[in-house]
Amino acid sequence: MAYNNKTALIKWIAILTMTIDHIGYYLFPSLLFLRVVGRIAFPCFLYTTVKGVRETRDFRKYLLRLVLTGVISMPITAQTGNVFNILFTLALFALSIKDYRFILPAIFLAQFTEYGLYGFLMGWTIYVLAEKQVGAGIVLFLLVNALQFPSLQGFAALAFIPLLLPVTFPVRPLPKWAGYAYYPIHQVVLIFIARLM
Secondary structure (H helix, E strand, O other): OOOOOHHHHHHHHHHHHHHHHHHHOOOOOHHHHHHHOOOHHHHHHHHHHHHHHOOOHHOOOOOOOHHHHHHHHHHHHHHHHHOOOOOHHHHHHHHHHHHHHHHHHHHHHHHOOHHHHHHHHHHHHEEEEEHHOOHHHHHHHHHHHOOOOOOHHHHHHHEEEHHHHHOOOOOOOOOOOHHHHHHHHHHHHHHHHHHHO
């Protein structure tokens, strides 16, 4: 799957902001700004999922990677109360945009995953943005996030800045499996460090 420069950059931003978020969660829970920065990650992962579904040569393998990483990560994310973690949310979203017949089942199942129905609706606003319907996407994006204020998740609205900016420079993409492997591994490392502190 050949990512373009923007998709590659958005994925790097997603990984970086997710890491900052988890550093805040596991190591420095009193530093709220780390969690605020971390709200940018989820919309960015949704964007790369839209592009991934559109550009993958084998959707079944793409979906399997999401689900398999989610299953492997379950013992880790269960410690935070999110048994069915973000990977399951992304998998349901990917399935729903690949085949619209799965939208209603995905909406139902999304309620049991991390980010729940909000995450699923957010996915569809990102889908509208990614499909070049920028005006409608921005409106939906801001409306969905407005429902989350004054909770921390409302700061996900900050993600529309990198999502809308053009990328005119080359960006080296992550290797295909690197992002998937990084998700459980970096959390294991942070949990280990937290227990030493």
